[in-house]
Amino acid sequence: MMTAPVQTQTVDLVARFPGVVAAETRPGYTGFVVEKEKLVEVATALRDEFGYDLLTAVTAVDYLPENKMEVVYHAYKTTGGPGLVFRVQVPRVDPVEVPSLIHVYPGVDLQEREAWDLMGIRFTGHPDLRRILMWEGYEGHPLRKDWKEPFYEEEAKPFKSRWPEGKHILAEERNPFNDNLKFPPNFDPEKWVPDNEESLYAALKRYTVESEDGMNTDRIVVNMGPHHPSTHGVFRAALTLDGETIVGLKPVVGYLHRNHDKIGERNTFLQNMPYTDRLDYFNSMSNNLAYAITVEKLMNIPVAERAEYIRVIMAELSRVQNHLIFIGMLLNDLGAMYTPALYAFEERELILDIFEEVSGARMMCNYLRFGGVVRDVSPAAMHKIKDLVFDRLPAKTDEMERLLAENEVLVARLKGVRVVDAETAVKYSVTGPVLRAAGVPYDIRRADPYSIYDRFDFDVAVRQNGDMYDNFMIRVDEIRQSLRILGQAVKQIPDGPINSQKPQYQVRVPAGEAYGRIESPKGELAFYVVSNGKPNPWRYHVRPASFVNITCLEQMCIGTKIQDFVALLGMLDIVMGELDR
Amino acid sequence: MDNEKLSLPQYDIPEDIQNAVAITTLDRLYNWGRRSSVWPLMFGLACCAIEMIAAQASRYDMARFGMEVMRPTPRQADMMLVSGTVTKKMVPAIIRLYNQMPEPKYVVAMGACASGGGPFKEGYNVVAGIDKFLPVDVYIPGCPPTPQALIAGMIKLQEKIDRQSIKKVSWYNGKTKEDTNFVPIPILGPDLIDPRRSAEIKAAATVQEGA
Ligand code: SF4
Numbered sequence A: 001m002m003t004a005p006v007q008t009q010t011v012d013l014v015a016r017f018p019g020v021v022a023a024e025t026r027p028g029y030t031g032f033v034v035e036k037e038k039l040v041e042v043a044t045a046l047r048d049e050f051g052y053d054l055l056t057a058v059t060a061v062d063y064l065p066e067n068k069m070e071v072v073y074h075a076y077k078t079t080g081g082p083g084l085v086f087r088v089q090v091p092r093v094d095p096v097e098v099p100s101l102i103h104v105y106p107g108v109d110l111q112e113r114e115a116w117d118l119m120g121i122r123f124t125g126h127p128d129l130r131r132i133l134m135w136e137g138y139e140g141h142p143l144r145k146d147w148k149e150p151f152y153e154e155e156a157k158p159f160k161s162r163w164p165e166g167k168h169i170l171a172e173e174r175n176p177f178n179d180n181l182k183f184p185p186n187f188d189p190e191k192w193v194p195d196n197e198e199s200l201y202a203a204l205k206r207y208t209v210e211s212e213d214g215m216n217t218d219r220i221v222v223n224m225g226p227h228h229p230s231t232h233g234v235f236r237a238a239l240t241l242d243g244e245t246i247v248g249l250k251p252v253v254g255y256l257h258r259n260h261d262k263i264g265e266r267n268t269f270l271q272n273m274p275y276t277d278r279l280d281y282f283n284s285m286s287n288n289l290a291y292a293i294t295v296e297k298l299m300n301i302p303v304a305e306r307a308e309y310i311r312v313i314m315a316e317l318s319r320v321q322n323h324l325i326f327i328g329m330l331l332n333d334l335g336a337m338y339t340p341a342l343y344a345f346e347e348r349e350l351i352l353d354i355f356e357e358v359s360g361a362r363m364m365c366n367y368l369r370f371g372g373v374v375r376d377v378s379p380a381a382m383h384k385i386k387d388l389v390f391d392r393l394p395a396k397t398d399e400m401e402r403l404l405a406e407n408e409v410l411v412a413r414l415k416g417v418r419v420v421d422a423e424t425a426v427k428y429s430v431t432g433p434v435l436r437a438a439g440v441p442y443d444i445r446r447a448d449p450y451s452i453y454d455r456f457d458f459d460v461a462v463r464q465n466g467d468m469y470d471n472f473m474i475r476v477d478e479i480r481q482s483l484r485i486l487g488q489a490v491k492q493i494p495d496g497p498i499n500s501q502k503p504q505y506q507v508r509v510p511a512g513e514a515y516g517r518i519e520s521p522k523g524e525l526a527f528y529v530v531s532n533g534k535p536n537p538w539r540y541h542v543r544p545a546s547f548v549n550i551t552c553l554e555q556m557c558i559g560t561k562i563q564d565f566v567a568l569l570g571m572l573d574i575v576m577g578e579l580d581r
Numbered sequence B: 001m002d003n004e005k006l007s008l009p010q011y012d013i014p015e016d017i018q019n020a021v022a023i024t025t026l027d028r029l030y031n032w033g034r035r036s037s038v039w040p041l042m043f044g045l046a047c048c049a050i051e052m053i054a055a056q057a058s059r060y061d062m063a064r065f066g067m068e069v070m071r072p073t074p075r076q077a078d079m080m081l082v083s084g085t086v087t088k089k090m091v092p093a094i095i096r097l098y099n100q101m102p103e104p105k106y107v108v109a110m111g112a113c114a115s116g117g118g119p120f121k122e123g124y125n126v127v128a129g130i131d132k133f134l135p136v137d138v139y140i141p142g143c144p145p146t147p148q149a150l151i152a153g154m155i156k157l158q159e160k161i162d163r164q165s166i167k168k169v170s171w172y173n174g175k176t177k178e179d180t181n182f183v184p185i186p187i188l189g190p191d192l193i194d195p196r197r198s199a200e201i202k203a204a205a206t207v208q209e210g211a
Helices: A036-048 A106-119 A198-205 A260-266 A272-277 A284-299 A305-334 A339-359 A379-404 A408-414 A422-427 A433-437 A468-492 A545-557 A562-572 A576-580 B003-007 B026-035 B047-056 B091-100 B111-116 B147-162 B195-210
Strands: A021-023 A032-034 A054-063 A068-076 A084-091 A096-099 A121-124 A220-224 A236-242 A245-252 A512-520 A523-531 A537-543 B079-083 B106-110 B138-140
Touching: A032 A036, A036 A068, A036 A084, A036 A096, A054 A106, A054 A523, A054 A537, A068 A523, A084 A096, A106 A121, A106 A545, A198 A236, A198 A245, A236 A562, A245 A545, A245 A562, A260 A272, A260 A537, A272 A284, A272 A537, A284 A305, A284 A512, A284 A523, A305 A339, A305 A379, A305 A408, A305 A468, A305 A562, A339 A379, A339 B047, A379 A468, A408 A468, A422 A433, A422 A545, A433 A468, A433 A523, A468 A562, A523 A545, A545 A562, A545 A576, B026 B147, B047 B079, B047 B106, B047 B111, B047 B147, B079 B091, B079 B111, B106 B111, B106 B147, B111 B138, B138 B147
Parallel strands: A032 A084, A096 A121, B079 B106, B106 B138
Antiparallel strands: A021 A032, A054 A068, A068 A084, A220 A236, A236 A245, A512 A523, A523 A537
């Protein structure tokens, strides 16, 4: 039975910093409240003295009724164990300022920019605090509680009848501009001067140092994306090149920013479940799992035993399928057009068949519920899963490896091309296979187990060199380990109910906060949910693996050749739905 | 003469040359060529793009319809498959791509998002359907549409191509040198500005002040 783990405070920060740090006292909350002036000092001590070297999440909450803003940090140790939450509270008076932690934990870079963009929190000391998901010049900070979107209808769902007097009113009809638009009063479009991304290129400027060894070299800026066949969606990178060498890089994201957080805060808790499907759309099952365990933590409910096994089975199948596609797509990026990808898709279809059979949809499964799953796995589906797990997938994994792992061209292309080393990866909050390929055996399934992963016998896949070849091979290793877990799970799965709760549309969630994290195929996927006891979350934040992992992209690419950029980006295995949300 | 009759000419071919001669109309030949090699723009926006790839891949194999040659450049593409959520930040790039595609060109809105905003319609960064900017030829419902649905949509597009006549299509009328399908590129302001609607936006923004 899973119950919410009791957060034990192993660190006595209050004693270390008397008068600066206070223990959190609000019911349902944990961790520490740090004085804003001493934040950097406390964070440095946490990293250097207490060993919390991996800062995974930074996000902000707007406590409008109390008239304050809060920035929440979640720190972990790469050696494992529970995390530590610390937060800063500031009055909600513009400019809201909080010191940036970028010099202590460089991994906060993009997350702080996101908090500035969406919440309007100015991180002092951040060298490049620009908007990230929206564009420069956009009006307002959308996640503030008093900001209303153009199609605003009501504060929270479920909305009143959409059919007053039997007639549908289009969202467009309620908007003065007849569209999803909102302009400041007296705005004149003809007089508007767009920003033309000057600030982006200004951020790259520092790389245009000229006149080295007496010779003037021209450095050119190349924009890749947002429409580029190899950027895995609508990712864009602005690169500065010196000849063929990359000397500067800025990721430009937000082209698929679909406002998950804002919509999620209007939705009820359960209504968010199908939205999580659309984050990392390769792995809707894992996304469901992360969200479900977060809300279960808040509600403090157990999960039905059989459902736990079903969840693990689905999440691991999802990982297998994700890594197969990763391999196929990587080979695509490297120029082995289509053939390996077609092999991968063949297996993926078989796994999707199972998802379709249990949930009714191939990709957007919406399968988990708080306390269990929505439908049972039929014996026929179980039979199919067993066939896949015991026969087909192991053979196909071997085949993939046999075809690729010793292929001379591939090995020559991948071996020794640096991706990232362990130290940099940890500094930049990289998680998932990329971190493990660099030699850090950090897998949340082991380091901070959730669901029932502590019952299975498996190894954390780890490789030592952190080059492209290891990043490629670790995916193969992980498929094998997933199959191992799957093999045990399908043998042990008990009969019984599939949900510990009664089916219900509206769940009761007590006030408090919860941070639920899982090892998704791409890294740490976490949700940070704050409830105030109402039917809708007060704060709903997704901490996606892809988004945080690209913080490191600049470090990975500087000094390498432009030809490697596409492959390096491929190594991170980003997916835009999750990256931009 | 209407299209149907044009496409089925009732000529009697003498029996001795029947296996050497086939009579058809230019329209039919022309459309047969076009419908069997619709090259899509290699262009994925969101989740729907994954089903688009799946439709290209092993099990569904869109190559059977002549649609497997994805072109990364708009200059070589015939059809833009808008596969996913159109955001305000992305829409200028999409319009730019569309303007670069040569005629004849088609737009297919794949999925709920591209057709009308889908589950994310209420989002502040979401364009409620690509048809607010581009002329859409085929809408495919679904979230995401299954590969089968996508293929059904493609067949609809082929039917549309079949019905076009070389005499009437806009790209051959020679009346104007200008691209009749040119769409002005939206501007990213405090919100998305559609240049075609500037006056309207200005008026509405002023009224807002008065209210
Ligand atoms: S229609 Fe559904 S599947 Fe397609 S892009 Fe929109 S949310 Fe994703």
